Amino acid sequence: MLQNRSNPVKSIIRYIIPPLLLWVSGFFFAMLWFMLMADSLASGPTSDVLPAPILAAIITFYTVIFGPMTWFVKIVFALGLLSMLLQLTITDIPWYIRWTVFLTNAPPIFMAALYIIPLVDRLISNTGTPEVQSQMVHTVYNAHMIAAACVAVMIVLQITTIIRLQKQAEKI
Numbered sequence: 135m136l137q138n139r140s141n142p143v144k145s146i147i148r149y150i151i152p153p154l155l156l157w158v159s160g161f162f163f164a165m166l167w168f169m170l171m172a173d174s175l176a177s178g179p180t181s182d183v184l185p186a187p188i189l190a191a192i193i194t195f196y197t198v199i200f201g202p203m204t205w206f207v208k209i210v211f212a213l214g215l216l217s218m219l220l221q222l223t224i225t226d227i228p229w230y231i232r233w234t235v236f237l238t239n240a241p242p243i244f245m246a247a248l249y250i251i252p253l254v255d256r257l258i259s260n261t262g263t264p265e266v267q268s269q270m271v272h273t274v275y276n277a278h279m280i281a282a283a284c285v286a287v288m289i290v291l292q293i294t295t296i297i298r299l300q301k302q303a304e305k306i
Contacts, residue, residue, distance in 0.1 A: 144223070151221045152299060155235070156292040158214040159285050165207065166282040172196070173275040176268075184268040192271055197258050204251060211243050226302060231291050239288050242281040250277050 172195035175188045184192075218236045221227065250273075256262070257270045 147220050148224050148226060148299065151217050151224065152227070152292055152295045155214070155217045155221060156289065156296060158210060158217060159239075159288040159292055161210055162214070162285045163282065163289060166278050166285060169200070170275075170278050170282065173271070173278050176271045176275050182268060183264050184271060186264065189264060189267050189271065193257060193260055193267070196254050200254055200258070204255075207251070208247060211247050215240060215243055226299060227295050231295055235288050235291050238284045242277075242284050245277065246281065250274060 172192050175192055176184055178188075218240060222232050222236060224232065253270055254274060257267060257274070260267075262270065
């Protein structure tokens with residue numbers, strides 16, 4: 135496969151990046167699904183302030199699960215961003231697929247790394263009033279819902295991309 139391309143670096147990028155992005159998006163989706171199981175506790179109550187047992191359950195979940203995993207999540211974020219940037223250079227993939235993947239997933243990654251993770255860290259510290267904590271939980275829940283939709287788009291587009299590239303490789 136590498137012999138059929140004029141530039142071996144581009145061939146390696148073409149061969150590695152789409153499956154890597156599929157793995158990254160699968161990881162993100164599984165992680166979001168897992169977090170949404172806890173976040174969804176906030177979707178039931180209709181008041182602005184969540185009941186104390188629900189707040190305690192969500193804070194406990196994030197304390198146990200999210201705190202120790204933050205470093206790994208940030209590494210996968212960086213890997214995803216780098217992979218999306220490299221995928222923009224793969225001209226065998228239609229431009230609209232490359233840019234849709236990038237534009238729908240890079241902003242949520244930056245938002246998560248720069249806003250949501252620090253917000254969850256503040257939530258875990260458990261120093262805010264119930265009103266403030268409830269607002270944080272609702273913000274995190276909404277961000278995770280949006281991110282899950284964006285990642286689902288990336289999964290579909292990456293599967294499409296891999297199938298297209300495989301068909302192109304079979305023709306060569």
